[in-house]
Amino acid sequence: MPQGLAAEMYIERYPSLANIIMTLQFDHVYTSVVFYVLLALFVVNLVGCTLKILPSQIQRTNKEYIMSPRNNAEELYQPGLNQDLLRQSLQKQRFSILEKEDGFVASKHRFGHIGSSITHLGIIVIIIGSIIGAVFADEGYFNLMPGDVKSFPEYGFALRLDDFSLGFRENGTVEQYYSKVSVLKADQPDKEATLWVNQPLAVSPLNFYQTSYGWASRLKIVNGSSEILLAKVLRNGESAFLQDNHMTVYLYGFYPNFTITSEGQPLTMTEEVKNPHYAVILYEFGEHVGSYIVEPGQPIERGEYQISFQDSVLYTGLTYRKDFGYAFVVAGSLLMFLGLIFSFYLYPKQVQVTSNSVKVMTRQNPWGMTFQVKKMVESAMTGEENASWNK
């Protein structure tokens, strides 16, 4: 279901479900009450589960802890097994040995017991980080033309766009776009920096991101005696209104390298200014009176008025965001990943050896461990080194 549309759109698209959608806030489901309640229940569940299992997991990391064999654990003992050789093989694989009356217990990766709790903790930290981010976040979007300044008085600095440029490939397509800015702070020298996509700028506590760009063009309307009635900068898709004759000038688009499609639609082949044209639509008293394709400075004659566009410049679109929760999210992700490594690769392993029994104990991978210890037992019978262990 599309998110964030106006209520009318849901009524039009889903007439029988629109009431339910709006009541349950499914038009913005990830910030709805239902979603937050489910998230809260998930966190409570995760915390409860972790608190329940953590004490016993910590106990199991004790060197003396002996794991219980599975009911269907395979007996790997073979008559003639040399316990010393098996012990040596296990020690080579960094198992620690706990001697017993009738044999020994070899253990490895005892701290793997707490792997799942570390994973859970990581997820909890991520969720906490996202909540902190949502509560304290400050974000927005703004456009700047070269020379424009955007102030952030609450943070004590301003950002001035010194230059904006496009990087082109040989075929004329845009490779990257660059905003050269200066950070202006009272009593401090200006600090210059360049942003591009994937290269944000950090000005504590905000981060600035290169998001978009576009063209802005200078509109001029003059009367028969060359008196300027209206001068204004319009972006593509914007319009200006002239009160005198109730005329609306709508800039459909600026096309730096203009062509026209087979369907008669204006199109720019590249963003390089090679063949600039403007597509302009005029309305009077709300009625369409004409559509025009004109070159820079070429006037559109409408009665005693002349309408023209020129001096198109690129403007930059920047997003700013403050997110205190992000550090928590990264820390939580690292914890979660560490927990998963503990759970799946550094999981606890134990081999219990007596005079007439060899059994492997592990919850995670008894099949794989049995497969490998079986080989070690066979080597311990013949005295061969087992090089394939833990491949």
Next chain:
Amino acid sequence: MEQIIFWEETLFTVAFIAYTLAALSFFVHVALKKELMGKIGVLLTSAGFVIHTAAIILRVIESGRLPFSNQFEFATSFTWGIVLCYLVLHYAYRFTAVGAFVMPIAFLVMGYASMLPKTIKPLMPALQSNWLYLHVGTAVISYGAFAVSAGLAAMYLIHLYQKKDDESKSSLLTAETCDYLSYRVIAFGYLMLTLVIVTGAIWAKAAWSRYWAWDPKETWSLITWLIYSVYLHLRFHRGWTGKPAAWFAVIGFLCVIFTFIGVNTLLAGLHSYLS
């Protein structure tokens, strides 16, 4: 340059043929219990993998980057990841019959890749980041592992419909082996998928200002991750091994396929440039 493109496409086609023949050989190996066909299948898979790797290297030379930026490139890399995971498993444990269930998946994904436009386009600004290689590289391995786990789960399910006396003569792995191997491969794929999501979030923060935006690709990756999380929890805490675990592995892989193909073709979002 044109010669490189010619050789890349030729090697891609030869690799596709090798994978197709390998899938057929493995099928004959399992259905008719012909050991030789199993060995031929492994040989064809290995040769196909080498040729496929050469095709990918040529594409890297042509484009000057790893092949991770559109649907064709991901599909061919995905197939490469599936075959890599299968070969690692095969050479570690020598379980030839697994190929009968994994190589058909590789064949299907490679077939899908062969139908997509292969043109090389320069990277759009948002993709010009080293995170691309880590994010998509881990996805290739993760998805490959899930494909292998689904193949193993399918092999397990075949066991359920085999008579006991047939099972003893079968070239298939034992049911228990399929079950455990499938789980281990899922555990590996899950770890990789976690990396996919985490690296994607860090990259999104640098490129789009937000580490998570509930984009359809992100949401479906999370759904896939949750499905495999449930699988792992049920396995440990509810003893869900065998049949339910096998079905879970298959459903998880269907979710992977939807995240890869369905989301790119049906749902618009921040990742739409992939389609």
